[in-house]
Amino acid sequence: MQYDFFLAEDALFPKMVVVSITNICNYLCTQCFYPRYIKQPEYHRHDMVMAVFCRIADELGRHHSSILRFIAWGEPLLHPDVVEFMQYARRVAPGNLVTLITNGYWLTPDRSHALMAAGLNLVEISIDAATPETYHRVRVSCNPDAFSKVEQNVKKMVSQRNNFEFRTRIVVSFIVYPSKESEAEYVLFEQKWNGIADEIIRRPVHTFKGSVQLIKKQMSAPRPPCYGLWARCNINPWGQVNVCYNDWENKYVLGDLRNPATSIASIWQGRILTRLRAAQCKGVFEGICAGCHDYNPDAWSHPYEQVVSRCYIK
Ligand code: SF4
16 A cells, blocks of 8 residues: 555645644543643643634635644643634634534533534544443543433534534544453444434544553554554644644644744644654654554544545535
8 A cells, every 4th residue: 555645735734633722621531641641740731822723723724625623632622712713713714624522521502502603513522331330430520420411412412403403513432442342332332322423433442652551452564654644733732733642741742833933834744744754654663653552554544534524415
């Protein structure tokens, strides 16, 4: 297989701009790096400031085929200005698809309505369980009602979307562990959400560079280059661009969008990423990628962009 940009324009600007808008969460999930992240002495809460987000959205608006994805090193709906960010993005980047991943706890009817009215194209709610027992084991929350609240939020959002004729696509996701129990629960999850959610996404478990050692992942050999380097620009809550969304410790920074001389395009086309891509094509994995077990070899044939592109289906 030839590993390269699919389209010439992808070499100029990333297919997907992944913006982590905050670094706080209301959960302490066992499968996430967050509980370890907040114990680091340097940790302090930071919400992306509007001026930084505006720079990102303004540049994105000049590249209509690029997708904006709101994420967090935590939970994006805990950013106090998430709706304003969405509204601004829609104003300056009207042709770009805008997506959001959330744990769904704060996806209350008011917030859902505001996000859909602002023009959110796709929301992914990561639920990861079909039963309250599994939910409370993996998604550690101080709220005993968390599982039922998330399920109700999603169902209310679907009916709100239908009643108000919003176009937002609502998808739910489940992280499957390599065990019979997890596979069986995924089947239950599918039965539960079939006909309610627009799509059900199955995700492999993630180790966050091996920091969350839930399983020993079997990776493909020979190791292919990581699709992310050809398709994702990852921006942290301060406005720095990281090699990977996995870099919560912020050790592999490619540039800083607070610097007026820097842009997403210049970092994307820059020397460091070009060198990392060329090295990976030769089977050399450096820096954060050296010990990574979280790259997805299937992403080259089944990228997440396929899920997002279904927003165009009437
Ligand atoms: S190989 Fe791993 S660390 Fe490197 S970009 Fe891909 S997912 Fe991130």
